[in-house]
Amino acid sequence: MANSGKKLVVVLGATGSQGLSIIEYLFKHSSSLFRVRAVTRDPTSSKAQSLASLGAEVTKADLDDEPTLRTALEGANAVFALTDFYDKMTIESELSRGLRIAKIASELPDLEHFVLSSLPDARTLFGGKYQFNLPYNSKAYIKEGIEKGYPSLWGKTTALYISFYYQNWLKYPLVFGPMKRPDGSFVLSMPYPGNACISTTSSLDTGVVVDAILRGGSKYYRKPVGLITERLTEEKRLQIWAEDEYRKRMESVGFPPILAQGMTELAEVIAGPENYVEAVGVVKGRE
Incomplete structure (x- = not known):
């Protein structure tokens, strides 16, 4: 442990969605317990510099370069390990990086906790229906490799x-969200019903959970921890987005925020499920 008495948390992928959330949360809520080393391929980036301004030790490393990775992990009491399938779009590349991190982490004398950004094994879900979910499979191979090849590391x-x-x-609208068409309208296409509920969260919540894991210590060893805020249908997500876009459009033409909100609600009431002009007790004009 460092002279400060604080435990050293090394965060890989520090400038990505998960890394940024973790580091910012630790500095805001647990700076008395942890100091942070932020590992990135480009310490000169604006995001890396913002982490340095918080007090993080920003270190350059490449997951494909073992010497730089060893330097980055040196002295760690806890490691947040992140690999990205989409960086090279191959299982082989992500698996190699994940096991390289695990190998080095397993040799750290003061390591107390290894937090692995992962996913469930899709091959075992739904009766084995999905065998080619490559991003999930890749993460599963890394977990299996750690459990079998580095049992002492797997234990923490x-x-x-x-x-x-x-x-x-x-x-990523090409895969997930609304695509803008040439006429300016949007189309949402997905291989499941619009009323299917999707487990959803915010990238900003990653730090909350990782902080709790680090504080919980052995309570979370050898366990998966799931981060979910709500289950949301695509229909509801599209409705929320459309309302927000409408509000922004009202503000862009000069409506103050409160009036833009009012215009949004006006439109929702008009299109709402309650037919207020023919409600009970209302005399119909045609009568």
């Missing part, structure tokens, strides 16, 4: 299962 590992991020709905 917590797998974090994060549900669908609200933010990804608009960040």
Whole structure:
């Protein structure tokens, strides 16, 4: 442990959605317990510099370069490990990176907790129906590799299962969200019914859960922890987004925020399920 008496938490992927949330939360709520080393490929980026301004030790490392990774993990009491299937879009690449992290972490003399950003094994879900969910399979192979190849590390590992991020709905419209058509309208296409409930959360909530895991220590060893805020249908998500877009449009043409909200609610009432002009007790004009 460092001279400060605080435990060193090393966060890989520090400038991504998960890493940023974790580091910002730890500094805001647990700075008396932890100090943070933020690991990134580009310490000069604006996000990395913002973490440095918080007090993080920003370190450069590449998950494909073992020497830099060893330096980044040196002295860690806790590690948040993150790999990204979409970086190279191959299981082999992500698996290699995940096991490289595990190998180095297993050799750290002062390591107390290894938090692995992971996903459930889709091959075992729904009676084995889905065998080619590559991002999930890749994470499953990493977990299996740690459990079998590094049992001592697995003994202090917590797998974090994060549900669908609200933010990804608009960040990756080709896969998840509304696509803008040439005429300016939007179309939402997905391979499941619009009323299907999707486990959802915000990337900003990652830090809350990781902080709790680190504080809980052995309570969470060898256990998966799921992060979910609510189950939301695509129909409801689209409604929320449309309301927000309408409100922004009203503000863009000069309506103050309170009036923009009022215009949004006016539109919702008109299109709402209650036919207020023909409600009980209302005399119909045609009568």
